Amino acid sequence: xxxxxxxxxxxxxxxxxxxxxxxxxxxxxxxxxxxxxxxxxxxxxxxxxxxxxxxxxxxxxxxxxxxxxxxxxxxxxxxxxxxxxxxxxxxxxxxxxxxxxxxxxxxxxxxxxxxxxxxxxxxxxxxxxxxxxxxxxxxxxxxxxxxxxxxxxxxxxxxxxxxxxxxxxxxxxxxxxxxxxxxxxxxxxxxxxxxxxxxxxxxxxxxxxxxxxxxxxxxxxxxxxxxxxxxxxxxxxxxxxxxxxxxxxxxxxxxxxxxxxxxxxxxxxxxxxxxxxxxxxxxxxxxxxxxxxxxxxxxxxxxxxxxxxxxxxxxxxxxxxxxxxxxxxxxxxxxxxxxxxxxxxxxxxxxxxxxxxxxxxxxxxxxxxxxxxxxxxxxxxxxxxxxxxxxxxxxxxxxxxxxxxxxxxxxxxxxxxxxxxxxxxxxxxxxxxxxxxxxxxxxxxxxxxxx
Amino acid sequence: xxxxxxxxxxxxxxxxxxxxxxxxxxxxxxxxxxxxxxxxxxxxxxxxxxxxxxxxxxxxxxxxxxxxxxxxxxxxxxxxxxxxxxxxxxxxxxxxxxxxxxxxxxxxxxxxxxxxxxxxxxxxxxxxxxxxxxxxxxxxxxxxxxxxxxxxxxxxxxxxxxxxxxxxxxxxxxxxxxxxxxxxxxxxxxxxxxxxxxxxxxxxxxxxxxxxxxxxxxxxxxxxxxxxxxxxxxxxxxxxxxxxxxxxxxxxxxxxxxxxxxxxxxxxxxxxxxxxxxxxxxxxxxxxxxxxxxxxxxxxxxxxxxxxxxxxxxxxxxxxxxxxxxxxxxxxxxxxxxxxxxxxxxxx
Numbered sequence: 154x155x156x157x158x159x160x161x162x163x164x165x166x167x168x169x170x171x172x173x174x175x176x177x178x179x180x181x182x183x184x185x186x187x188x189x190x191x192x193x194x195x196x197x198x199x200x201x202x203x204x205x206x207x208x209x210x211x212x213x214x215x216x217x218x219x220x221x222x223x224x225x226x227x228x229x230x231x232x233x234x235x236x237x238x239x240x241x242x243x244x245x246x247x248x249x250x251x252x253x254x255x256x257x258x259x260x261x262x263x264x265x266x267x268x269x270x271x272x273x274x275x276x277x278x279x280x281x282x283x284x285x286x287x288x289x290x291x292x293x294x295x296x297x298x299x300x301x302x303x304x305x306x307x308x309x310x311x312x313x314x315x316x317x318x319x320x321x322x323x324x325x326x327x328x329x330x331x332x333x334x335x336x337x338x339x340x341x342x343x344x345x346x347x348x349x350x351x352x353x354x355x356x357x358x359x360x361x362x363x364x365x366x367x368x369x370x371x372x373x374x375x376x377x378x379x380x381x382x383x384x385x386x387x388x389x390x391x392x393x394x395x396x397x398x399x400x401x402x403x404x405x406x407x408x409x410x411x412x413x414x415x416x417x418x419x420x421x422x423x424x425x426x427x428x429x430x431x432x433x434x435x436x437x438x439x440x441x442x443x444x445x446x447x448x449x450x451x452x453x454x455x456x457x458x459x460x461x462x463x464x465x466x467x468x469x470x471x472x473x474x475x476x477x478x479x480x481x482x483x484x485x486x487x488x489x490x491x492x493x494x495x496x497x498x499x500x501x502x503x504x505x506x507x508x509x510x511x512x513x514x515x516x517x518x519x520x521x522x523x524x525x526x527x528x529x530x531x532x533x534x535x536x537x538x539x540x541x542x543x544x545x546x547x548x549x550x551x552x553x554x555x556x557x558x559x560x561x562x563x564x565x566x567x568x569x570x571x572x573x574x575x576x577x578x579x580x581x582x583x584x585x586x587x588x589x590x591x592x593x594x595x596x597x598x599x600x601x602x603x604x
Numbered sequence: 605x606x607x608x609x610x611x612x613x614x615x616x617x618x619x620x621x622x623x624x625x626x627x628x629x630x631x632x633x634x635x636x637x638x639x640x641x642x643x644x645x646x647x648x649x650x651x652x653x654x655x656x657x658x659x660x661x662x663x664x665x666x667x668x669x670x671x672x673x674x675x676x677x678x679x680x681x682x683x684x685x686x687x688x689x690x691x692x693x694x695x696x697x698x699x700x701x702x703x704x705x706x707x708x709x710x711x712x713x714x715x716x717x718x719x720x721x722x723x724x725x726x727x728x729x730x731x732x733x734x735x736x737x738x739x740x741x742x743x744x745x746x747x748x749x750x751x752x753x754x755x756x757x758x759x760x761x762x763x764x765x766x767x768x769x770x771x772x773x774x775x776x777x778x779x780x781x782x783x784x785x786x787x788x789x790x791x792x793x794x795x796x797x798x799x800x801x802x803x804x805x806x807x808x809x810x811x812x813x814x815x816x817x818x819x820x821x822x823x824x825x826x827x828x829x830x831x832x833x834x835x836x837x838x839x840x841x842x843x844x845x846x847x848x849x850x851x852x853x854x855x856x857x858x859x860x861x862x863x864x865x866x867x868x869x870x871x872x873x874x875x876x877x878x879x880x881x882x883x884x885x886x887x888x889x890x891x892x893x894x895x896x897x898x899x900x901x902x903x904x905x906x907x908x909x910x911x912x913x914x915x916x917x918x919x920x921x922x923x924x925x926x927x928x929x930x931x932x933x934x935x936x937x938x939x940x941x942x943x944x945x946x947x948x949x950x951x952x
Contacts, residue, residue, distance in 0.1 A: 376804045377804055378804065378805030378808055382803075383720070383741055384739055384741040384775075386740075453723065454719065495696070498696075499698065500697055500721045501718060502718045503697075
């Protein structure tokens with residue numbers, strides 16, 4: 154990967170000089186329980202010293218001398234995580250600012266525990282030219298100078314139409330960290346293959362939205378018992394798995410990495426096992442809803458549960474959970490996809506696909522830790538070091554010089570998903586009104602308290 | 605005689621009705637059918653009530669049937685067709701619904717091309733909603749009139765009877781509403797059609813799926829042919845229409861395999877020579893025109909029942925307990941977030 158900058162000095166946008174320098178001078182966190190999963194951390198209580206937005210030191214509790222000028226924060230054994238990275242969000246800006254904009258989306262990210270998000274290209278206009286990329290990074294830097302950071306994902310094809318390759322050289326220079334046609338599968342395997350090759354020239358990886366478009370035509374949900382009974386047009390899991398298989402074969406043939414977005418079904422998982430057995434550089438992500446919800450939620454034509462890929466059968470949910478447990482799927486992502494209330498309050502065929510996720514993702518995925526499927530270390534890896542490694546995004550590992558990006562998480566705090574609790578502009582989530590366990594109680598980015 | 609209240613605000617599908625509720629509607633339809641045989645076919649029961657017929661999809665027979673049913677009950681009916689309505693001006697279904705509601709009808713009858721559209725209205729409106737067909741999902745009054753027709757033909761003795769449904773089940777709201785009605789009366793349902801036009805998961809439905817027409821027909825007491833939408837061929841689901849007619853059209857010769865008094869039904873409008881042979885459609889085995897007549901009586905029963913809901917009505921007692929509040933199966937998957945009651949599966 155060519156992207157080798159360190160957080161804070163070389164992001165995709167220049168960091169704004171700190172207006173009031175004294176504000177974020179020195180922090181000293183006492184007796185924080187740093188979760189295992191960070192190299193060198195054993196899960197014990199540690200003190201963290203930070204200055205000018207960077208980690209100075211991190212050592213077992215009591216070993217460090219608190220600097221006299223530091224703001225001291227007593228963590229008293231609370232869980233301290235390095236800020237997470239969400240590799241898959243839709244911030245809707247430019248073009249659909251009534252659903253979300255860069256300001257509200259990043260605010261939601263901060264609340265949810267994310268210090269950086271990768272924003273997909275299906276904006277209006279599509280992020281297939283440098284001007285759009287520059288608009289996004291500039292606005293993010295202006296509205297959230299201390300983070301969360303926005304890392305744009307460039308369009309793989311012009312207009313996401315799947316016909317011609319986008320100008321990836323120009324986009325990479327402007328700050329795009331990966332390329333994707335997310336939102337639409339690419340039917341033409343030749344175009345997709347050339348996209349993988351050309352992206353590699355700029356040190357970028359392609360994220361595929363695995364979906365064969367033909368069987369997905371007109372589909373409103375997963376094809377299966379529920380769609381058959383309710384008479385709702387469905388897309389079979391095969392449509393996803395076919396492109397998973399294609400991408401795995403291309404990855405081997407071209408000897409290039411590929412990242413597979415939002416894996417949702419058993420057949421895809423079985424193909425990932427094939428890829429893992431061959432040692433291929435195929436990484437895959439899944440989202441909280443594919444781990445916790447199934448297509449029976451659509452029985453009552455619930456548009457909040459309409460998402461692409463669609464919620465699958467119970468059997469698929471089980472398979473995806475096992476794939477997370479076994480490490481076949483190594484990355485969590487939110488696929489945060491805001492839509493306005495009036496858009497979701499339509500019959501199923503007109504309601505758009507997607508659900509918000511930035512603020513619910515941590516409590517939802519933490520249920521897997523509680524269920525014994527994941528260690529806390531693996532949980533952290535899937536939201537932090539694993540995606541950071543795939544995309545070359547700098548993150549905090551509590552080593553000296555790392556960005557002072559971290560948050561306190563209370564896994565037992567209960568809260569209800571409602572308008573007052575959500576900072577995203579939109580509320581489209583099937584978890585609306587539900588009580589969730591686990592909450593980010595404080596979040597520092599670049600040493601500054603954001604939440 | 606006892607004072608009863610109909611527990612449903614709306615009629616969205618047959619699956620939500622208990623056997624006794626269906627029987628109640630069919631019995632009432634019998635009485636309305638007698639009225640329909642009189643010289644003066646009008647009764648004053650729904651005088652002063654308003655019924656809006658909101659048809660977002662073309663329909664002649666169903667809309668006319670509802671309109672006649674409403675008028676014979678002395679209700680005021682207002683027809684609203686998609687072409688003349690705000691749908692064509694880009695108004696959302698929600699806004700159309702709220703606009704209709706503001707006119708304070710007692711009942712809205714909706715036909716819509718999207719599965720779930722009737723439920724969408726019913727959740728948002730305080731008036732009663734009758735589903736006159738939503739997408740591929742349900743068409744409860746059609747299934748009720750089919751039940752009315754066959755119950756009469758079978759002289760009320762339905763248990764153990766065999767019904768064969770032939771054709772495009774995947775896209776058929778008529779088939780769905782029939783399947784989930786007949787199981788409540790112990791009628792066994794068989795299905796025969798092109799595999800490309802069978803819905804996913806049909807093997808878990810309470811039906812026998814057949815690949816051979818002769819076997820499917822053996823001993824059945826009634827055959828229901830479904831209408832084939834001609835666009836299925838363009839969608840790549842069928843080779844062509846003559847192939848369909850050769851393999852899936854029901855003719856007189858097919859009925860020889862069925863029970864001696866077996867009859868043929870069709871929800872209409874029929875494609876002669878495609879789903880049903882012309883001579884069969886016109887024969888004494890056909891109940892197609894009886895279905896149309898039954899449609900008016902059944903829809904009168906439905907409109908009467910919902911229109912009088914809230915008013916006290918004198919009726920025969922019926923067991924309204926079965927079919928109360930369908931309980932959802934307990935969540936056994938262990939991931940535990942799917943249903944309203946689900947909490948994050950702590951330690952599950």
